[in-house]
Each structure stands twice: as C-alpha cells, then as structure tokens.
Amino acid sequence: DARVTQTPRHKVTEMGQEVTMRCQPILGHNTVFWYRQTMMQGLELLAYFRNRAPLDDSGMPKDRFSAEMPDATLATLKIQPSEPRDSAVYFCASGLVLRGLGSYNEQFFGPGTRLTVL
Amino acid sequence: AQRVTQPEKLLSVFKGAPVELKCNYSYSGSPELFWYVQYSRQRLQLLLRHISRESIKGFTADLNKGETSFHLKKPFAQEEDSAMYYCALASGSARQLTFGSGTQLTVLP
Numbered sequence: 001d002a003r004v005t006q007t008p009r010h011k012v013t014e015m016g017q018e019v020t021m022r023c024q025p026i027l028g029h030n031t032v033f034w035y036r037q038t039m040m041q042g043l044e045l046l047a048y049f050r051n052r053a054p055l056d057d058s059g060m061p062k063d064r065f066s067a068e069m070p071d072a073t074l075a076t077l078k079i080q081p082s083e084p085r086d087s088a089v090y091f092c093a094s095g096l097v098l099r100g101l102g103s104y105n106e107q108f109f110g111p112g113t114r115l116t117v118l
Numbered sequence: 119a120q121r122v123t124q125p126e127k128l129l130s131v132f133k134g135a136p137v138e139l140k141c142n143y144s145y146s147g148s149p150e151l152f153w154y155v156q157y158s159r160q161r162l163q164l165l166l167r168h169i170s171r172e173s174i175k176g177f178t179a180d181l182n183k184g185e186t187s188f189h190l191k192k193p194f195a196q197e198e199d200s201a202m203y204y205c206a207l208a209s210g211s212a213r214q215l216t217f218g219s220g221t222q223l224t225v226l227p
Contacts, residue, residue, distance in 0.1 A: 004161075043147045043162075043204060043217040050212045059147040091162065097213050105150075105213040 002026045004110035006092050012116045018080040021113045024073055032075045033107060034060075035091040036066055043091070049095065050074065058077030082117045089114050120145040120208050124218035131195050132213040132226050138222045141205030150208040151188040152215070153179055157201045164189075165203070170200075175199070195225045 004046055005024045013019055024034050034046040047057035048065040057067055064083070069075045093107040121144040131137045143149055153165040166174045168181040179190045181219060187204060205218040 031214075033212075033214060034219075042219040044219070045214055045216070048212050048214050055210075055212050093162075095213065105208060106152075106164050106167070107213075107215060109154075110222075111161045 006110035011108045016081040023075040025094030029094035033093040037089040122218040130224045137195040154204045
C-alpha cells in the first residue's frame, strides 16, 4: 500500500532556527504539493512541482521559505529563519497528472509535520 | 482566481439524521471538484469526486453549475462520520487544489 511519507512528524524549535521538512512522494507520481494547515487559514497551498520542476511557489513567503525536489523521491520545505507565526501542520501530497485524466487526478496526502516555533 | 467557500465551520447532527455540508465555488473554467475528509489523527483522504458520480460511505455530492455548488449529503449520519470535511477545486496544469476552510462535522449519539 503506497503512501506519502513525511519526516519529522513533530518539530519544536525556537524562533530564528532553520527547519527542514522532508517528503517522500508515492513512486511514479509526477506532481508534489506542499500545504499548510492552520486553524485560522485552513489549508493553504504553498508550492508545487510537476516532474520535479517548480511550477508555483507564490503561496509562501519567499524571504524565508524555500521548496526543492533534489530527486524524484524527495521533496523538501525549508524555513529559515523560523518565526512563531509559522507554527502549523505542513502537509505534502503527491499525484499523477496525465492529460485527459480529468478529475481522476487524486492527490494523496502525507501524515503531516506539526511544527511549533517558540 | 478560483475560490471555494464552506460557510459552516461547525455542524452537529444526531445519529440517523440527514446531513448536508455546503460548498460553493467560483471558477471561470470547467470545475473539477472533490470532497476530502480528515478523521481524527489521520491524514487527509479523498472522499469523492464529482466526475465519478459515486456514493462513498453513503455520501453523495452533485455538481450544480447553475448555483455553483457541490454540497455533500448523507441521508442518515453515523457517529463514525464525525470528521473535518474539505471541499476542493482542482485547476492548473498540475491540478493543484484550492480548498475551502473546512467544516467540522460532529455526529451525536
């Protein structure tokens, strides 16, 4: 049963520290997404990739956030420096987008990384 | 720009009662809509998609383009239906999702 994995599951850090979150998408999927979930804002799309190429990262603060896919099995989301307002659950999702597949383009979500910045 | 609205943050119903979770959308193209569910301490998972016109766990959702709605319905709610429900719209070349703010459904015994 293939699943998206994320590490770490929980992270507590102090303001100003660098945070790196990792995601392993489902093998064979060609799209990867990073979402942030907070009580106030719900689920927000931060960045996404197709075939490892970044398509859009306009959803995240570029001065402190960066998202990369060093290879097809790893996506990373970094925050440097972290701030208390970054406290949230960060979800990674992957999917397979094929032309003509339409609404069968399901996204599969990881368990999330719960980040607390003190 | 696309937008998804779920007007109810919290919804409580009694077991066996009908339930309807509202979702409205705004999108200039042909919409692709989904309902995702997040049970307590579990990951977000797909519940159903409009193109399939299927019923999952007794839930159905019909796309109404005239009213730009995609409400989720179930005739008889069960306690295990208690969860957070998100309506989502796919767009763009990566079919990225725009989520509504979610509705926390509680089914009371």
